[in-house]
Amino acid sequence: xxxxxxxxxxxxxxxxxxxxxxxxxxxxxxxxxxxxxxxxxxxxxxxxxxxxxxxxxxxxxxxxxxxxxxxxxxxxxxxxxxxxxxxxxxxxxxxxxxxxxxxxxxxxxx
Numbered sequence: 001x002x003x004x005x006x007x008x009x010x011x012x013x014x015x016x017x018x019x020x021x022x023x024x025x026x027x028x029x030x031x032x033x034x035x036x037x038x039x040x041x042x043x044x045x046x047x048x049x050x051x052x053x054x055x056x057x058x059x060x061x062x063x064x065x066x067x068x069x070x071x072x073x074x075x076x077x078x079x080x081x082x083x084x085x086x087x088x089x090x091x092x093x094x095x096x097x098x099x100x101x102x103x104x105x106x107x108x109x110x
Contacts, residue, residue: 024093027074027081029105034083038090040070043083047072048108054082071096075103 026035029047038046050070058065073080078099084092 024081024095027072027079027093027105029072029074030107032107034072034081034090034093036090036093040085040088040090043070043090044108046107047105051080051104072105073099073101073103074105075099076101078103078105 026033028034032046034043034046051073052071054069054071056067056069058067067085069082069084071080071082076099080096080099082094082096083090084094
């Protein structure tokens with residue numbers, strides 16, 4: 001009988017693990033590391049243009065704050081990362097999902 005009450009608890013823990021986005025402290029583009037504190041220019045130089053950009057608006061009483069978060073798809077053997085930028089620097093790196101297709105995390109061609 002004790003195992004029957006334990007199964008819902010395990011299910012709940014597993015559900016939480018898959019619903020909460022994971023954070024990373026860095027990820028790789030080719031042989032370069034994108035890490036917290038890098039500027040947006042450094043990220044673009046290391047990874048090229050993002051796969052997409054997530055735009056968010058936060059409404060405050062006296063002003064609106066507009067944020068853009070570049071998203072990089074690093075391919076089917078890696079993950080898709082959303083970068084939170086604050087004052088032109090990487091504040092957080094979130095792992096969104098498993099990547100799809102070929103990696104788009106590489107230096108731009110000169």
